[in-house]
Amino acid sequence: MRKKIVAxxxxxxxxxGQAKNLLQDLIQNKDKFxxxxxxxxxxxxxxxGVFAELTADHDWLKLGAQNSYFIDSGAFTGEISxxxxxxxxxxxxxxxxxxxxxxxxxxxxxxxxxxxALINHDITPIFCCGEQLQVRxxxxxxxxxxxxxxxxxxxxxxxEIEKVVIAYEPIWxxxxxxxxxxxxxxxxxxxxxARLIANxxxxxxxxxxxxxxxxxxxxxxxxxxxQADIDGGLIGGAxxxxxxxxxxxxxx
Ligand code: PGA
Numbered sequence: 001m002r003k004k005i006v007a008x009x010x011x012x013x014x015x016x017g018q019a020k021n022l023l024q025d026l027i028q029n030k031d032k033f034x035x036x037x038x039x040x041x042x043x044x045x046x047x048x049g050v051f052a053e054l055t056a057d058h059d060w061l062k063l064g065a066q067n068s069y070f071i072d073s074g075a076f077t078g079e080i081s082x083x084x085x086x087x088x089x090x091x092x093x094x095x096x097x098x099x100x101x102x103x104x105x106x107x108x109x110x111x112x113x114x115x116x117a118l119i120n121h122d123i124t125p126i127f128c129c130g131e132q133l134q135v136r137x138x139x140x141x142x143x144x145x146x147x148x149x150x151x152x153x154x155x156x157x158x159x160e161i162e163k164v165v166i167a168y169e170p171i172w173x174x175x176x177x178x179x180x181x182x183x184x185x186x187x188x189x190x191x192x193x194a195r196l197i198a199n200x201x202x203x204x205x206x207x208x209x210x211x212x213x214x215x216x217x218x219x220x221x222x223x224x225x226x227q228a229d230i231d232g233g234l235i236g237g238a239x240x241x242x243x244x245x246x247x248x249x250x251x252x
Pocket of ligand 1: 009169173174175176177213214215216234235236237238
């Protein structure tokens with residue numbers, strides 16, 4: 001059975017005090033979060049060590065990193081390795097967020113290596129994909145998104161792909177307040193699911209959670225999460241508010 005997931009991508013927001021306050025707010029509201037939902041937060045890397053200690057008794061709240069390199073250790077100044085994340089008991093890591101692809105030029109090949117390295121360290125990659133506005137308007141957006149997935153994920157074995165979470169995030173909807181309609185999101189989620197099934201079989205294709213991201217908020221999450229192939233959300237802006245994030249977790 002695939003998991004229902006709500007993951008907060010805090011991006012490069014909040015100073016240390018603000019981040020700890022937000023974590024405290026989430027913990028204080030723990031009883032209000034949906035018990036059947038995997039709740040994940042991805043704070044900035046420097047906070048992960050302390051957050052791992054502060055959440056050690058809170059199994060309901062999982063930690064994710066926003067980025068990781070694919071090599072275990074060595075002369076890679078400024079990078080974080082999957083081994084280091086694992087040593088902090090980090091369960092998840094974002095890979096290929098559009099901001100990493102666009103601002104830091106991360107390409108298919110690099111992303112594919114990152115996914116593989118995380119799986120090898122038993123950290124679940126949350127693999128992001130999604131098209132720019134011009135691609136959406138040019139009408140080749142289906143092929144574009146599928147190429148992102150095929151190029152970076154389809155060299156994985158069946159057991160490996162089951163360990164991946166996919167997040168479809170149309171770039172034109174990220175941080176713009178302009179969310180995809182439930183139909184637009186479901187169309188792509190349905191195509192992704194169909195391709196997973198065609199490639200890996202029914203059982204495995206149906207086991208992969210596919211999240212939607214892009215201006216997902218308490219007032220649109222219900223309709224999005226009601227779609228057949230939308231298994232939750234990757235939440236940016238709204239995850240910086242404990243009440244909104246909690247409301248989204250209860251939108252299934
Ligand atoms: P948003 O960001 O919810 O603020 O649109 C989503 C994301 O970038 O993951």
